[in-house]
Amino acid sequence: MTRMTALLERNEQFARTYDSAVLGAPAQQLLIVSCLDHRVDPAIVLRLQLGDAFIIRNVGGRVTQAVISDIAFIALLSELFFGSPDNPTLFEVAVVHHTQCGAGLLADPGFRQQAAAATGVTEPELEISAVTDPETTVKADVERLLASPKLSPKVCVSGHVYDIATGRLTTTMDARYPDGDRPAA
Numbered sequence: 001m002t003r004m005t006a007l008l009e010r011n012e013q014f015a016r017t018y019d020s021a022v023l024g025a026p027a028q029q030l031l032i033v034s035c036l037d038h039r040v041d042p043a044i045v046l047r048l049q050l051g052d053a054f055i056i057r058n059v060g061g062r063v064t065q066a067v068i069s070d071i072a073f074i075a076l077l078s079e080l081f082f083g084s085p086d087n088p089t090l091f092e093v094a095v096v097h098h099t100q101c102g103a104g105l106l107a108d109p110g111f112r113q114q115a116a117a118a119t120g121v122t123e124p125e126l127e128i129s130a131v132t133d134p135e136t137t138v139k140a141d142v143e144r145l146l147a148s149p150k151l152s153p154k155v156c157v158s159g160h161v162y163d164i165a166t167g168r169l170t171t172t173m174d175a176r177y178p179d180g181d182r183p184a185a
């Protein structure tokens, strides 16, 4: 027995009507970066269908070096397999932070000390991971990604805040390309 046992019946129901999808670009041409908080699952709150979007989730939905590497990898695959000269955009990265985020606890020095001991991540690194004001942190992360030399010029980036109290997602930064302009078709 595992905790998964109860979910296997749900999977059985899923598999009964499942059509295997051909590998292709995600239908919504989106890559979502989101917190791993179980209350903010992008697939649920955005009503995504299977094959709609790439999703990367971590504590806070922060744009870390690992996230930048993953986005660069996905952009490479997209360019090689789904890229077309007619379409100057591979996909849009939507960075989503949320209210009531547990990563806000990292703003507290006492908690940060405990978290550093538990994770092996240094206190200064944890401090910059804190999400106390999602609008501010999402802006910082969109700028960080846009400034990365690893970001493909064919990828644009937008910022959004999800409100746990209302279930509403608000766009706080419209999509922008690394060079500020949309690449020529």
Ligand SMILES: [Zn+2]
Pocket: 035, 036, 037, 059, 060, 061, 098, 100, 101, 102, 103
């Ligand atoms: Zn969170």
